[in-house]
Amino acid sequence: MAFRDLRNPFFFLLLALATSPVVLAGDPDITSDFVLPPNTNAVNGSFFTFTGMRCLLDSSPPTNFTVLKATMAEFPALGGQSVSYAVLSFPAGSVNPPHTHPRSAELLFLIDGYLEVGFVDTANKLYTQTLQPGDLFVFPKGLVHYQYCNRKTPAIAISAFGSASAGTVSVPKAVFTTGIDDGILAKSFKTDAATVDKIKAGLA
Numbered sequence: 001m002a003f004r005d006l007r008n009p010f011f012f013l014l015l016a017l018a019t020s021p022v023v024l025a026g027d028p029d030i031t032s033d034f035v036l037p038p039n040t041n042a043v044n045g046s047f048f049t050f051t052g053m054r055c056l057l058d059s060s061p062p063t064n065f066t067v068l069k070a071t072m073a074e075f076p077a078l079g080g081q082s083v084s085y086a087v088l089s090f091p092a093g094s095v096n097p098p099h100t101h102p103r104s105a106e107l108l109f110l111i112d113g114y115l116e117v118g119f120v121d122t123a124n125k126l127y128t129q130t131l132q133p134g135d136l137f138v139f140p141k142g143l144v145h146y147q148y149c150n151r152k153t154p155a156i157a158i159s160a161f162g163s164a165s166a167g168t169v170s171v172p173k174a175v176f177t178t179g180i181d182d183g184i185l186a187k188s189f190k191t192d193a194a195t196v197d198k199i200k201a202g203l204a
């Protein structure tokens with residue numbers, strides 16, 4: 001590249017394009033039909049079958065909020081397919097605390113019971129709704145959201161994700177259980193270290 005290129009406006013345009021961060025809209029695409037497990041050269045229908053949700057049909061309802069996942073980790077055939085599921089079981093009064101999925105939106109389908117849901121956008125505006133059975137709700141990608149079973153009856157929902165590994169960042173856990181210094185948290189939340197310790201103790 002010659003020094004005179006620096007006077008060419010197109011040079012700066014190319015430079016801007018070349019140095020802008022690569023933004024991936026979702027999981028990377030694959031150039032094969034599917035991704036085989038390591039050291040395998042053939043699979044059958046069993047590879048594409050996940051039986052880990054069968055337990056939902058014959059176990060008694062959980063006593064606390066539980067998530068049963070079918071992501072790439074539990075179901076390797078999802079690798080490269082940009083999809084996954086989670087089944088969310090809410091006993092009456094339970095909450096799925098504020099969290100984000102950094103790599104995907106979440107499309108929740110309420111099968112049974114009632115759920116109060118909400119998310120917060122990047123302008124800190126809160127969007128809430130009370131869902132009834134049969135309703136779908138979309139939590140946009142990467143935004144903080146929660147679900148709360150606000151009735152005296154349990155709720156069950158199925159969530160679909162546009163990533164084989166959407167990831168979950170729990171706000172309470174990420175902030176208060178990872179060893180961030182009490183002084184930093186106290187300043188950030190405009191409170192004192194004793195209050196921070198109290199929150200930490202509750203989450204331990």
Ligand SMILES: *[C@@H]1O[C@H](CO)[C@@H](O)[C@H](O)[C@H]1NC(C)=O
Pocket residue numbers: 043044045046
């Ligand atoms: C499918 O593959 C699995 C694991 O490789 C094997 O255990 C199973 O017997 C196969 N099923 C059929 C119908 O061939």
Ligand SMILES: *[C@@H]1O[C@H](CO)[C@@H](O)[C@H](O)[C@H]1NC(C)=O
Pocket residue numbers: 061062063064065
């Ligand atoms: C949640 O409930 C399950 C099953 O009902 C139980 O095995 C587990 O110990 C409970 N977890 C907590 C944190 O209470």
